[in-house]
Amino acid sequence: MELIQHQDSPRYIRLNEADNVAVVVNDGGVPIGARFQDGLVTVESVPQSHKVALVDIAVDQPVRRYGQIIGYALEPIARGSWVKETQLRMPSAPPLDSLPMSDAVPARLEPLEGHTFEGYRNADGTVGTRNILGITTTVQCVTGVLDHAVARIRKELLPKYPNVDDVVALTHSYGCGVAINAKDAYIPIRTVRNLARNPNLGGEALVISLGCEKLQAEQVMHEGDASVDLSEPWLYRLQESNTGFGEMIEQIMALAETRLEKLNRRQRETVPASELVLGMQCGGSDAFSGITANPALGYASDLLIRAGATVMFSEVTEVRDAIYMLTSRAETPEVAEALVREMDWYDQYLERGAADRSANTTPGNKKGGLSNIVEKSLGSIVKSGSSAINGVLGPGERFSSKGLIYCATPASDFVCGTLQLAAGMNLHVFTTGRGTPYGLAMAPVVKVSTRTELAERWPDLIDVDAGRIATGRSSIEDLGWELFHYYLDVASGRKKTWAEQHKIHNDITLFNPAPIT
Template identity: 40%
Template sequence: MSSPTLATPGSATAHAVIRLHPNDDVVIATRQLVSGTRIDAEDLVVSGLIPPGHKIATRAITKGEPVKRYNQIIGVARENIARGQHVHVQNLGMADFSRDHAFGVDQHPTAYTGEPAHFMGIRRDDGRVATRNYIGVLTSVNCSATVARAIADHFRRDVHPEALADFPNVDGVIALTHGLGCGIDMQGEGIRILRRTLAGYAMHPNFASVLFVGLGCETNQIGGVLEAGGLRDDKPRLRSFTIQDSGGTRKTIEHGIAMVREMLVDANRATREPLPASHIVVGLQCGGSDGYSGISANPVLGAAVDRLVQNGGTAILSETPEVYGAEHLLTRRAVSREVGEKLLARIAWWQDYCERNGAALDNNPSAGNKVGGLTTILEKSLGAVAKGGTTNLVEVYEYAQPVTAKGFVFMDSPGYDPMSATGQVASGANLICFTTGRGSAYGCAPSPSLKLATNTPLWERQEDDMDINCGGVIDGTASINELGEAVFRMMLDCASGKPSKSELHGYGQNEFVPWQVGVVT
């Protein structure tokens, strides 16, 4: 996506609107516009109140006609729309139209950098590279969640600073619990996804060691999780036990604390060293999107992703329901028809999944998205795919499947951010970048999460939670390219150990949400 064009400087309404493409039927308001406001750059007079981030018709549109933004169809007019009118849910609806998937027509050689950028990473004994150094307490079932939290809480620096005083190289002990593990089919897709997710976390490089705690009689036995991931109890890297075998809650907590104390000695030996950026794997997320997301933060992140890929790194785009309607832009970048067809197969799975459950893929955007200016899932998706930059789509993965390819890839997931990012981390993401226009508060332990604000008012209101302001693209004070470079440098700094805002606030443990599919009995 090219940089947006702003209203002509010097006019009474300079920077009042953004036109994204000459063929678009709408422009985007950069601030609230009242009826009668003249937009000189468009020779347009506003009719009615236009909130910031919302769309204004630049031509008369007849009922049933397609409406374009990004030079792509975002819906059809539900009624006649006059020039200058607000275009939103009251007069724009979903469109059903064919898309030209044109597999691979836009793929091109990646311009790799001669000397890759470096960051200060942690190299594990088996060659895996970490951006953080945690000890993890994982659970096989909801029944062991309470004891897992109690074990981890014993080592909280804010409550018991003495517990980790002798282990300065350890970032912390964290418990990742969930509400699953029983009442599910022992052979079904649901338990396969859960086990794949837990195994992915158990082998994640950001964990120096992992302690698995179960109840003992659950459907999701710890042995099944380890087998699914090709893992085994391996002191001190991976330990496991159950409440029933330990003799109850109190003894389980005491036993777990003792095990973690043993793990801390080995974990504290970890040190950082200069490593190439090719070891960074970034999960791309957007949440609380608004009308600016596809104009500022998402393409800014895309520019940073291009730099990461050019340095040999990997970026994972997900949230399949939120690329629906824009999937043709990704298939055009696929390195092969096979890769493109994999993406379409995941879209087809979601269409069938929604139909079976009486839902629809166009049930998006959310209420907050609509307040921010987004009208249809087509519009939201077209902005969301900008996070993936412009390099080739090299592979498509299922949820929590280990990502082994280098470059820009796609991992199937729901659009629900914690669930999607959980899958990305299970797949190997050691960093998350999260764009937001409404102000999402989010973290994703054990991988740090950087948050990109789409607009300056959000940044000023919620700077406490945001890591960078991309609103300069809207204000006309910064370019996508400039901010893309800044975000790439921020990735390197964060991967080197500089804490993100969400880490400073302690986000991350409650956002572990494995995807639940299938029948619960």
């Protein structure tokens, strides 16, 4: 990474020697006539995080960032000018039938030993970073009743059980009015099932049902599943109430108290860092995402993999244009083929909806300097680090092996977070350049800003400022180590993220590609 870095002069970052554009660093951008250290002079003002042309670029010539083609010039682009999205023709998506497959598998990194955190061991062998009572639902119809019960549980019962962090209602919009036997209905069904098995719920999840819905409780919980304790009453159907609303609330609270008593007996114990299951995501991305925050996450990801942990990265449309860089890193041809399978499934899903991957890039992304989904993808995959990719999960699947895992999800922040929770994530990290108050109720969310300006403007929402990399106050390596230790502190409960402190929680949002009847 080449940084032109005098604090009192125009500055840009060029990521690769093959790049013919660079990203402006200065707060507020640079004006027309600004002269960079290397002699480049702007011929128009260029906003912060947007691209400046380093050379004259002719029509149909490639525009390169990260050493990769992010577009082709639709018109002549002069040296020193602002490179705008309207000037670029987006490249076609890489064809899936001619990708490199496991041809550049990284060597296994040296083990990193001796790192631990304080977690809650579960009967199925997983470890929680929080001790939460989860109450799941089979249908949206019960949400209002359950929300009322949860409010009373928090007020009346939780104070009696100080070792329990919270009670969470796993409410959703699925369950009835759906084609339960449709081809793709398995995705929301297994998501609901696996959310109840999240390690942070300690195997004590309850189910609240209406009774007549298509998604029945037995499809959510199965006898003999070691990840959830079904030896005691675990289900209440509202339609079994004989005296109405009041009885419903009392029954839910009585079930909850039996589980709270068990959860309260749990104690944190020292466990190896290998028990961490980290989910990584980015949202409100900008051109700095692939320069500061995501590379730091990638470095920390490599550290966790060296420590034997599980790290998940996701968002199909945000890796699709860089998939050739991932299939090369797949540990085996089978893993590479699984990556292709998930890309192909999503291509077909978008085609059925008469959409394509270009719809992913938001107005905020573009305002933050990202011209198209190709450029966004190249910055997104950086958070996967440099380790071999060890496995692939379909949407709603639960992890069963350690290492670097691709968890196939839509790019929607809320859907991706939900699916990573279903996959077994016990800690979440979220990078943002534009800013978002995103949070999850079932797992701590570490919020990392791509720019210092955002961290300073939102000091009680951003946990870690990765913008220090762009200004030369930190290196990717140093910030990667800082994140590694921060993860372990948050996992241990020694630190609480801002989202936790403010109790900022987004709704669980299921991915349901099946028809609604």
